Amino acid sequence: SQTIHQWPATLVQPVGSPLSLECTVEGTSNPNLYWYRQAAGRGLQLLFYSVGIGQISSEVPQNLSASRPQDRQFILSSKKLLLSDSGFYLCAWGLSVDIQYFGAGTRLSVL
Amino acid sequence: AQSVSQHNHHVILSEAASLELGCNYSYGGTVNLFWYVQYPGQHLQLLLKYFSGDPLVKGIKGFEAEFIKSKFSFNLRKPSVQWSDTAEYFCAVNKEPGGANNLFFGTGTRLTVIP
Numbered sequence: 585s586q587t588i589h590q591w592p593a594t595l596v597q598p599v600g601s602p603l604s605l606e607c608t609v610e611g612t613s614n615p616n617l618y619w620y621r622q623a624a625g626r627g628l629q630l631l632f633y634s635v636g637i638g639q640i641s642s643e644v645p646q647n648l649s650a651s652r653p654q655d656r657q658f659i660l661s662s663k664k665l666l667l668s669d670s671g672f673y674l675c676a677w678g679l680s681v682d683i684q685y686f687g688a689g690t691r692l693s694v695l
Numbered sequence: 696a697q698s699v700s701q702h703n704h705h706v707i708l709s710e711a712a713s714l715e716l717g718c719n720y721s722y723g724g725t726v727n728l729f730w731y732v733q734y735p736g737q738h739l740q741l742l743l744k745y746f747s748g749d750p751l752v753k754g755i756k757g758f759e760a761e762f763i764k765s766k767f768s769f770n771l772r773k774p775s776v777q778w779s780d781t782a783e784y785f786c787a788v789n790k791e792p793g794g795a796n797n798l799f800f801g802t803g804t805r806l807t808v809i810p
Contacts, residue, residue: 588738627799627803628800630798674739683741683798686739686740689739
């Protein structure tokens with residue numbers, strides 16, 4: 585069966601510090617992978633998606649970047665966090681037009 | 696810009712009450728429609744989806760949703776809720792030719808079912 589791992593579950597970081605959130609998927613090959621952010625009181629916003637190794641598309645300009653070094657690994661990064669980067673980050677994967685599985689999410693607080 | 700509206704932020708019902716959660720979208724073309732659910736302590740997961748055909752879609756756990764194209768709506772319904780339906784529900788829409796990079800989510804509705 586397919587599973588998705590996302591860590592850490594919570595993270596508190598100071599402004600200006602770097603960020604690395606990791607997501608890995610098991611039980612499938614060549615999935616589409618996604619990073620979403622949910623700010624308080626708002627819907628899920630797509631940040632990045634990837635259809636294959638090394639292929640990253642960004643949906644919104646921001647202080648974050650993403651990488652896909654392996655087929656089932658997706659990493660969200662920042663060199664210097666801003667206060668506005670606080671939020672709930674979700675990794676997800678799917679095989680076609682719909683997303684079937686989401687990770688547990690990471691709650692990031694930038695102080 | 697395409698948007699998805701869920702007007703009910705928090706709904707509180709007693710067990711056995713009927714449920715209807717509203718979802719409206721603002722896109723005039725062909726769309727695919729989804730409802731996702733997040734139970735307390737669990738991952739967000741797909742509840743049901745509509746791509747084409749019968750506009751009344753059946754999902755898991757007795758949920759259904761009806762696509763009304765003229766109203767740009769895809770409301771989620773359940774005739775009789777249970778305590779275990781307590782969760783947050785998200786509506787999502789993507790437009791043809793599809794692709795999850797075009798998947799837009801609503802802000803979610805929190806459902807609390809009182810035993």
